[in-house]
Every structure is written in structure tokens, then in C-alpha cells.
Amino acid sequence: MSARPLVLLVSPGDETYRGYCLEQVAAAYDVVLLTATEPSCERPFIVDHAVTDLTDPAALLADGRALAERHDLDGVVTWDEWHLVPTARLARALGLSSSSVEVMRACRNKATARTLFARHGVPSAGSMKARTLREAGLAAMTLGYPAVVKPAAFAGSIGVIRVDRPEDLPAAFAFASKGASRSREDTGVLVEEYLDGPEFSVECVTHQGQTTAVALTRKHLGPAPYFDETGHTVDATDPLLAQVAPTAAGAVKALGITDGVQHVELRLVDGRPRLIEVNARIGGDMIGHLVRLATGIDLPKAAADLACGRAPDLTPTRKAAAGIRMLYPDASGTLTARRITQPFAAHTPWLRQVQWLRELGEQLLLPPGGDLFTARAGFYIVTGRNTAEVTDRLDTAADEITITTRADR
Helix, strand or coil: CCCCCEEEEECCCCHHHHHHHHHHHHCCCEEEEEECCCCCCCHHHCCEEEECCCCCHHHHHHHHHHHHHHCCCCEEECCCHHHHHHHHHHHHHCCCCCCCHHHHHHHHCHHHHHHHHHHCCCCCCCEEEECCHHHHHHHHHHHCCCEEEEECCCCCCCCCEEECCHHHHHHHHHHHHHHHCCCCCCCCEEEEECCCCCEEEEEEEEECCEEEEEEEEEEEECCCCECCEEEEEEECCCCHHHHHHHHHHHHHHHCCCCCEEEEEEEEEECCEEEEEEEECCCCCCCHHHHHHHHHCCCHHHHHHHHHCCCCCCCCCCCCCEEEEEEECCCCCEEEEEEEECHHHHHCCCCEEEEEECCCCCCEECCCCCCCHHHHCCEEEEEEECCHHHHHHHHHHHHCCEEEEEECCC
């Protein structure tokens, strides 16, 4: 028998974007896995598993209980947005540490979160639910243009669009409604005040009600009216972190979160932070990996620690910076070429990773017809001493990468 603590992981996620999370947790914990498919790349990092229908809450609960009967579990954790609520339900059923199901539901539903932010005085955006185009029109008139129309409970900026004029609202409402229809929790649509300013996120760790802001991520977005994220940079010495940390912590407290890792999204409007949303899990797009490269802080391990009722070690061991840039085509079409200059890739130590997501011959589809899952060809990661150096290196690497598409007829 291993002397290491044992954690149950619900849904490991995509290997490309979440593989580092499992690897880091497995360095300190024995891991049993609850997954939708037979493990492959996960096998070196787990001691047992069960395959279940992760979209069926009853099946997830039953198979999680079965794993608990075979193992003396110390905690249950997920970093999958879609399984926050059932994971909380499973943890409580097993008598293990977790935020309540109600708290996780509030984190998953943007309308509920906005209500709680307002109640607790957290600066946020004005927001109104809209079941019909007529209601969306009334909401936009009340909140003013430009406005943002978005699904009430989805992720990845899917279905999120800015509307500048009343005549653009019908198409925008249809776009948001299409994204909302993919949600298993709430298919509603919100109309919100547009927050005009730079966007960033605060990576937080909360233990026994005390939130520590461990890093700030500066976000980069694609062309309007969409909100597709095209890159992120993390700098261990970013001076903005101290300014926005209290607002991020206030948002976490307003939602009732007492333990866990949070990815808190905000915008700086007239020099003041305003809340977009709180995601009760590690940020996507490799942000947790960037945090480790920049600060040395291990967010996946912290998530496992908290799930097991342990205090995480949040001591920074590095003062550096890291960045990721997503690779998109200039236009939708069939991918005909993807390459990076090989001498550059082979002799550039600060180029930490180049990852292709799509194969030649596949279709890349940008919004409005597509989304981040259909549009991205890949990504790359660089490191440096500070944000300025990382930004310069991201630009340098971009000049060495080629993506070509052929328009589909």
C-alpha cells in the first residue's frame, strides 16, 4: 500500500490542455480516475479508474461511490468546468471536503453570480436575462449600447458577442442562443453592460475562506464583436496584481466559496476592476502551466491539497514571466500548411512548446460559424524575464510560424 494520499479525479480533460494538471497532481498523490473513456495517456499517472457516463449525474455518483468502496479516498477534485456541480455532489455524498452544490451552481450560472456580486457590493456589469428577442431589445435599451449578449451558463467565450447597434441585435441574440443551447444546465441568454477596458484574470487559491491571489494573467482577444482569447501572459512581478486582488477575493467570497482554486475574470474600466465572472477551477488555455513557469506555484497540486483538506504551499519559487499565443488562420477554410522554421525551433531555448491541434486537410472555422474548438490550429508558449520580453518573444516566434488555409467552396 502506498503511503501517499489518494485523490479521486473526475474527468481528466483533454491531454493537450490539461495533461500537465494530472502530471503535477500525480507527483504528490496517488490518483484514481473517473472518466468517460478508457485511459490511454493517463495510465502512467493513475492507480485505478472507472469508466462512466460523465453527462449522467446518477451514473457519475454511482461509479464514484464504487471507486470509493475500493479505495480510502482523501478527496475528490475536478478542473473540468462541466463537472463542478456533480463533483461537489459526489464529494458530499462521500463525506469529503468540498464546496456545496449550491455554491458550484452559482459559479456555473452567470445570472446568479451577478445577483450575488450586487448583493455583496462587488463591482460587476449590469445584467438582465432575456428569454426572447423582444426582452433582449428591452434589456439593451435599459443597459445601453454597446452591450454584450451571452449564454447564461457556458464557457470558452462561446456564444458571447458585442452589439453596438439595435439593428445588430437579432443576429447577436441568435448567435448567443445557439451557444446557450449547448448547455446542460441553463439554456438562457443574458444581455449585459459592455465593460470597456483591458481584460485580465486573477488566479486565486482559497483555503478556509481566505483567498490568496497568486498571479495575474493579461488576456489578449481577437477582433470584435467576438471575445475569442488569442493569448495570455503571466508575470510574477506584475504590479497590477496587488491593485485587483481585493476585488477578486471579494467576488470569491460573494459566491460563498471557502476552498478551491479560482480563475477570476475582470476588466479594468477607468482604472477600476469590474467583474466578468468567477470560474471555480484552474484557468484553461494552459494558464496554470504559465503560472508555474512564471512563479513556481503549482495550481493543480493546490487544487488536490484543498480537496483533501490540506493547506496548499503557495510560496513563489520563481520571478519570471511566460506567455501563450493561439494560432488562428486569417480566414476559414481547409488547412493546407502548418509549419515552424526548424532551425529557429531547435535553437531557441525560450520557446518552450509548440503544439499543433489540427491536421492538414481539416477545416478551420472562425466565428460566427465556428468557435475556439473549430478555429484554432495550435498554440505556442514562451518564457522570459518580464512581460515586455515575453511579448517581444511571442512576436518573434509568430514570424517563424506559417498557417495557410484554402477557402472552401
